[in-house]
Amino acid sequence: MGKPLKQIHLAAHFPGVNNTTVWSDPAAGSQIDFSSFVHLARTAERAKFDFLFLAEGLRLREQNGEIHDLDVVGRPDTFTVLAALAAVTDRLGLAGTINSTFNEPYEVARQFASLDHLSAGRAAWNVVTSWDEFTGENFRRGGFLRQEDRYERARQFLAAAAELFDSWQGDEIVADKQSGAFLRAPDPGRFDHRAGQFDIAGHFDVPRSPQGRPVIFQAGDSDEGREFAAAAADAIFTRHGTLAAGRAFYTDVKRRLARYGRSPDELKILPGVTFVLGDTDAEAHEKAALIRRQQVSGQTAIRLLEQLWNRDLSAYDPDGPLPAVDPLPGEHTVARGRASVRMFGDPIATAAEWRALAEAKNLSIRELIIEVTGRQSFIGTPAAVAGTIDEFVQTDAADGFILVPHLTPGGLDEFADTVVPLLQERGVFRTEYEGGTLRDHLGLAHHPRPAGADARAAS
């Protein structure tokens, strides 16, 4: 291959409030104590990762009308914990999901601009929309957005926020004690955004931050999501699949960038992956099977099955066969407030597939759920995992990965100690941070000052 080696990007996902996170293990620590966040962030920074990532959900999950109690529950406010982590790290990027439905652009823009200042240029924003009235019950605005309006809301929200970020060009403050001029010109930060759902105008009050704008993430694999990412995102957080599927996704998304006048390098593709390491492949697989059983208890299997079936299945035996009844079509009423609900396209067809699989392999409900949900992405020796990661990146199935440990807070330690050095030996992962900002780590240009800024300043 004549091509130079691509440099891999790596990120750490703080373990989430779902059954991927194993809390029953003796090594599992607090999901809310700040020390857990510090531990994972410092591990990621020690390993020279690009960033730490925090997900968000704005209503506790419920199932059958009751708060779901089998998985980890409880997490911090994203902005606040990221700002605190900026104090205990120097270089690590700080990325968080912030919902565009239950926030307003002025407030979110000033929070991200503030976080970027307070971290000296390390902030990133995963822009998502929620659309359910269920979550909306916690907010002034309520929540319902029609499915077709979801990306529209995100697009419009991001456009409004971008106008706010760009409303300061970066040279407004002179702070000249001698002459007494703090500002170069009066009333900086002027904006006027009247489009779609937003009708806002005035003056933004946070000066331009080190990165100009936070790094923008988009999560999701749909056609609309890909287009949104190609138009407006710096990185896309996607689902991991086979090498072939990864390459197809990668090619498709990167191809779309040209339409927006962007080069393929301007959007990084980062699948989220789980991993299990062992001294031998056999040991790793043994550990992986054990973790899967921790992740999917009998009760959890029934709850996960209910999410597809959209029915109360609590009377079923997890060690018995799948229900003979079909899933209930229509709106989900059984499981609310969780992301995976939307992953099932056609519940009746999926149920038929699962039944066929269970029959062919003679699987119980629990075994079937272990088989069909959330299998670990990378299982093997550190050398094998390093090799696979490198292969995915060098053959353009990804630009890097967001690693999802199954244990809080120590779940990344082994990877940092064993896999990262092997990637460094291969010359595909940094041994030191080269720049100070997250845009530097990701090889993204610093967001240029807004076009026409000088003209505007002169007017």
Added chain:
Amino acid sequence: MPRSSPAPLHLAVALDAAGWHPAAWREPGARPAELFTARYWADLVAEAERGLLDFVTLEDSLSLQSSLPDGPDGRTDQVRGRLDAVLVAARVAPLTRHIGLVPTAVVTHTEPFHVSKAIATLDFVSSGRAGVRVKVSGRADEAAHFGRRTVPALPAEGLASAEAQALVADLFDEAGDYVEVLRRLWDSWEDDAEIRDVATGRFVDRRKLHHIDFEGRRFSVRGPSITPRPPQGQPVVAALAHDTAPYRLVARSTDLGFVTPRDDEHARSIVTGIRREQAAAGRADETVHVFGDLLVFLDRSPGAAADRRARLDESAGAARTGDAEVFTGTPEQLADLLQERQRTGLTGFRLRPGALPHDLEQITRHLVPELQRRDAFRTAYEADTLRGLLGLPHPANRYATTV
């Protein structure tokens, strides 16, 4: 632990930009180019902590600073622009150990659900030192930044008119609802809700997680919070109050009010009014602090502070005016005033340094030692939490069923 002194004096410092005088940024020690860096704020809070102060407050608003009530004022000779106060507090929290952190949150345009979990998280990252000062916004420019509601323009007669009073009362009623939601959400998880019971496979005991079902005129919030009950149970809620409606908010909803008396007599009447409202709200047996706010210019040699203040006023082109009484003098004189003023029923003081870091350092390095010599201020931090420093008990959870 309670201290032996019957009436410990509580001291806080209000941090804002380069200080409360508009020309403070031009002073020799000022760091105006660093106002938007973490280091600047970390240094100030560390200094306040060295002085054993109860807490710092951090100012905030949702618009550019302005001398006008409804929009930017076109000035280029004063500090404009700021960072989100909650995030500044969070950034500083891991670098400090004892001092309370009380950022300002504007409640008129924000979501109580978000602010509740943000302050709960500040409490987690600071191990129990969080508070929040709730602030209403009647500014038309701030409303336009959100585009969600319009604010009627203030009548020409100003704040005294019946129309303006109704507007203010409405904003503070909403603030009262907001604080109620903050508090319910903080209690929406009982302290022992997380059980991690491997035998039954349950991570939480869902009987100890509570919907809050708040229904108000401006918003309804279902709950529970996504964030567990913070270390203090209830972080400290504060408000600045100048008039009847905010005094009522202080008395009914908060743990601490900042007030701006002109003199001893005024202070006495404010305190009396708040205590009366507090009793009427059925909170007579709860601790509600009332702190007097003072803008301070401090220098050790007599006359130096007055000279400095005159220089600042000249540099600004006008004398500094504002809501709070201005003290100009030596740390010893200020100690005299605080002890005298404390007899009016005020439980502490929030000092607004005229210039930073100068007046802050005068407080921590000279006023505090002077008060210590008089046995009127702590000589070491006696508690690990802000509630502890303020003598507030760990609060019972309103949703917990007593067995």
